[in-house]
Amino acid sequence: MADAGGCREVAVLSRGAESPEGERHGLWRLAVENPGWTKAVAGQFAMLRPLRFGRELTWARPLSLFGVTPERVEFFIQVAGRGTAHLAAMNPGDRLVMWGPLGRGFAVEPDTPTLLLAGGVGLAPFAPYIAAHPRPDNLRLVFGHRPPLAAYPFAKMAATIQAESFHEEKPGDLDRFTALLRERLADYANGLVLACGPRPFLAAVADMGRAAGARVQVSLENRMACGVGACLGCVEKDAKGELVQTCVRGPVFWARELAAFDGGLETPGSREGCACGN
Amino acid sequence: MADAGGCREVAVLSRGAESPEGERHGLWRLAVENPGWTKAVAGQFAMLRPLRFGRELTWARPLSLFGVTPERVEFFIQVAGRGTAHLAAMNPGDRLVMWGPLGRGFAVEPDTPTLLLAGGVGLAPFAPYIAAHPRPDNLRLVFGHRPPLAAYPFAKMAATIQAESFHEEKPGDLDRFTALLRERLADYANGLVLACGPRPFLAAVADMGRAAGARVQVSLENRMACGVGACLGCVEKDAKGELVQTCVRGPVFWARELAAFDGGLETPGSREGCACGN
Amino acid sequence: MRELSVTLAGLHLKNPVITASGTFGYGLEFSRYGDLKALGGICVKGLSLAPRQGNPMPRVAETPCGMLNAIGLQNCGVETFVRDKLPFLPWRDTAVIANLYACDAEEFAELAGVLAAEEGIAALEVNISCPNVRAGGILFGQDPAMAARVTEAVKKRAGIKPVMVKLSPNVTDIAAVARAVEAAGADILSLVNTLSGMSVDVSSRRPRLANVIGGLSGPAIKPVALRCVWQVCRAVDIPVIGMGGIASAEDALEFILVGAHAVQVGTANFLRPDFAFRLVEELPPLLERLGVSSWEEFRGTLKV
Amino acid sequence: MRELSVTLAGLHLKNPVITASGTFGYGLEFSRYGDLKALGGICVKGLSLAPRQGNPMPRVAETPCGMLNAIGLQNCGVETFVRDKLPFLPWRDTAVIANLYACDAEEFAELAGVLAAEEGIAALEVNISCPNVRAGGILFGQDPAMAARVTEAVKKRAGIKPVMVKLSPNVTDIAAVARAVEAAGADILSLVNTLSGMSVDVSSRRPRLANVIGGLSGPAIKPVALRCVWQVCRAVDIPVIGMGGIASAEDALEFILVGAHAVQVGTANFLRPDFAFRLVEELPPLLERLGVSSWEEFRGTLKV
């Protein structure tokens, strides 16, 4: 009935932190059975719903693909609330419902110098991106983080491409990080810039990237209920003013495609709405 | 603030079935930390609410005390629905909220010949009853069950008192079991009869016990939300026509105290009620 | 029980499972997760004459055993739907039900006229759980007279299509609204729409929905929905389609037991996108276990 | 934030946590689980003039994130309460609020008269979420005029006791009822009472409550309750006490944020009998974390 890319109940294969620091800061890897996915692109995501959610937690949680092999699908999770706390506490054999791979991933242009910009758990999609890229020498990663570096899978990624990290510890650090990003972006006129992280980070990257003449993609983390384009809960205004579902038209967009990132003034949401819950 | 008999969060110490048959039929022992209970009487119960109920399962579940030592409180659980399924799947270290000991237990009359009648998981309170009784030679147990005998802690109990079991397998068996009960009850004119099990079983025992001239106590398993006498959800009509909370006035009652078991015609519930949920 | 099909007021469903409006997109979004032909019916997202953008973000929030939404009826407009979506739906096998939203009775009628002409549309579902913009924002479905007026207007233009009116639970007396709508010519009633609700974040001191108020759906509301369906089934003679919080085959049968002919499943499609397909498959074994031999033998047989 | 106390219409509470009627017995049932003196207030089980037996069993059913009840207002009668229960409650420290139930306005007034004379009673809470037996079963709280009449009748006999009217959410327009009750002289409003709901068992084909219909409470209803409190706080000038589904300190503050002066906790007392006592203890650290320095600074400051 449903194809191999459909919705399946799968078991957890393993769960573990990158290091004791990861454990302490609620950063976990989770590997689950691969239900038969053959094609997946870095930047795509899956919806995961542990059976233990019961009826109390309604929605599955969207997570970026962190690794896909014929046997397993991997995720890298930061505990942010009740759902991710459940996910990060799953043990081998525990079962969850999963659907994916979903949405559109990052552009791959083997011969274009490509700058990867990650904030926090936004590092996740770049692991498979780097692994699948035909010309790792064309890639460069800048990673900003608050928990200690050892909590992240940064070292492995830095082993194959040029990579640097920035530890944000005190308030003033943010400005220094932004300065670092601007400096790096300056080298990417006509280059490709891929960004994943908190929304203010994406906004800053889009602005500075535009200024630098780079082509920028951002990966959005809008709140999602269905992940398949049906609920219209995750929409984002595109540059034409249309509201598009980030779960199917994204989560990765060209920054210039989106009203909030295209450099124009951000238009407030439509106000024609309706008081009924429909 | 709360005394030692109050409400406490405790950890599971161990969980296990009596035998593989017990496991197969969803019959489990659960031992949890003793939060400081010093006095407890067989027939009393506790309310147990695993933290994992979250907000989805509203009520704690009432379970008879199956054993109390200074270190642990034990229960014997039959999986009947979602709550008991959660309870029966708890692992050492898992936490639950527990309050008790609650209600009134069985009468102990050391020198009176006492017949214990248990149906299924209704066997649970008789384990501590037997263990605490000063004159086990005055006790006799008849135990009716559907899952195999090995699923229950019967053997241990039968080692200290006179005990027999009856395996109900086919429809006709119920009549033979009733006949056996009637035969045993005949020896207890002026004796004490304590019964715990499904309601129809209790009704039959009360009827036959009265006919035999025995003094009968029954332990009720009415649906309970609070366990402390506050919600008025668990009430039972007493012989005077008053509705009393089984959680505080019971769960153990003299059969003659209750309208449904005193041999009179069962009066239908009051119909003065109110359509509002209050 | 072999025969799952049910026909109500001329609307034939191969089984009583319909996906609820706004929770199943235009249907096609789910074709990857099951065979759309297996469903009894598909109610598409509320359609208006012109395309609508809906409310600002955030529009959805999770709540205990449920969710709030204030999508604001974003949709592609009836024209685009008819041209770009409907042809790709398996409407010869599965009843495609158009859910109608408009700001006044005239607009409702016009919308009905457009859809009445479409072979692929099996029935019209009139969503009266929305504010009457002309009447100061009170919902059509909260006033029996207004609800009746919309029903009449739609009925006049619906041609042979069965007209189903979808009731709001946010009323003092849902049976009164149901009776008014029945008297106005509705062929079928569907209920309930969402409960009016709200959620706030104490840290940011902001509402979790930009619209402040939204609609509560999911298992949390099932007891209210079931009560409404029970009351309406006793109040009217036309068939009723029940919904609200259905998250299992048992839940679906609860609605049939109190008198509904069919059910819609909404929020559960978000629990897993193959939910409705699985529900269709879970019904026969459950009916078997319960010893039910036909819908007639089971429907409305609650022992009270 | 050190000072948790709040005074509304002359009713002084040492903190804004009140246990809700029908979920905390007569208070004494909980003395084993905490110090009753630590609570802001205790609303006792609905009292009527004569003792009542209530509805037949079963009277309670569990639902997703909530429960249904149809106790039918079983209570020992006002006389027994005043004689046998009230003297043992710590009413000098904790506001003891009497919840009143009656079948018509006259009976309500009589009940108010009895309680007005009792020093130990801090306020009267009038439960109008019950059928007016004389008016064919419609609830007092579903009709603004009837609700106003009961309020007036009680107010006349209440002497100096603040009169709090408890609203039902089962209405089309709760703000209209609130305004009517305010105009009739109510000093405080409390809301919400339970949502009308139902649950059935498909195997036995029976309702899970003997009374068929009952009241839904617990976390499931919180979004509806919060919406009602928000709407009422914007509609009236008298203080409001919010309730419905509160199961954490955050939940309690949500109600204050939308404008309530205090909260009641009901079903959560069944989650664990020390719930209300713990809630009182959890408020100060949470307020600290949120940087709230006084109730005035926080109450009703939702940013919309």
Ligand SMILES: Cc1cc2nc3c(=O)[nH]c(=O)nc-3n(C[C@H](O)[C@H](O)[C@H](O)COP(=O)(O)OP(=O)(O)OC[C@H]3O[C@@H](n4cnc5c(N)ncnc54)[C@H](O)[C@@H]3O)c2cc1C
């Ligand atoms: C396409 C996509 C890919 C993502 N990839 C990853 C990843 O690889 N690793 C990772 O740790 N996190 C990822 N996230 C974020 C992750 O989904 C959220 O942190 C998670 O859903 C929060 O759920 P919760 O129950 O733990 O928190 P909640 O208690 O529900 O909320 C905590 C915070 O998260 C926000 N939030 C809640 N639900 C969602 C949702 N469905 N989507 C986005 N935000 C939400 C809330 O508004 C709140 O601010 C991704 C999100 C998206 C949309």
Ligand SMILES: Cc1cc2nc3c(=O)[nH]c(=O)nc-3n(C[C@H](O)[C@H](O)[C@H](O)COP(=O)(O)OP(=O)(O)OC[C@H]3O[C@@H](n4cnc5c(N)ncnc54)[C@H](O)[C@@H]3O)c2cc1C
């Ligand atoms: C004083 C007392 C002592 C008990 N001792 C034991 C014991 O030692 N071992 C044991 O296995 N069981 C015992 N029970 C029964 C046990 O509490 C129920 O089986 C359990 O609550 C059912 O919960 P559930 O979620 O698994 O089932 P549900 O899915 O809630 O319901 C399954 C069935 O149990 C009934 N039921 C639901 N809730 C309750 C409730 N709170 N009380 C009684 N019946 C209920 C339902 O009506 C239904 O028929 C006792 C009950 C009481 C009142």
Ligand SMILES: Cc1cc2nc3c(=O)[nH]c(=O)nc-3n(C[C@H](O)[C@H](O)[C@H](O)COP(=O)(O)O)c2cc1C
């Ligand atoms: C995100 C969302 C969007 C909805 N949109 C519509 C709509 O456009 N028209 C409509 O009549 N009902 C709409 N509804 C209401 C559902 O169709 C259904 O009546 C309600 O959700 C209750 O059912 P449930 O608990 O199974 O979800 C919507 C519900 C949700 C959750």
Ligand SMILES: Cc1cc2nc3c(=O)[nH]c(=O)nc-3n(C[C@H](O)[C@H](O)[C@H](O)COP(=O)(O)O)c2cc1C
């Ligand atoms: C078992 C039970 C009995 C109740 N009895 C009364 C009552 O006698 N009078 C009254 O005004 N409200 C009564 N209520 C309603 C509660 O006081 C409260 O308004 C409602 O449960 C919503 O709050 P909650 O979700 O915190 O429980 C009762 C509620 C429950 C669950």
Ligand code: FES
């Ligand atoms: S998450 Fe539902 S449309 Fe994108």
Ligand code: FES
């Ligand atoms: S269980 Fe609440 S009164 Fe007995």
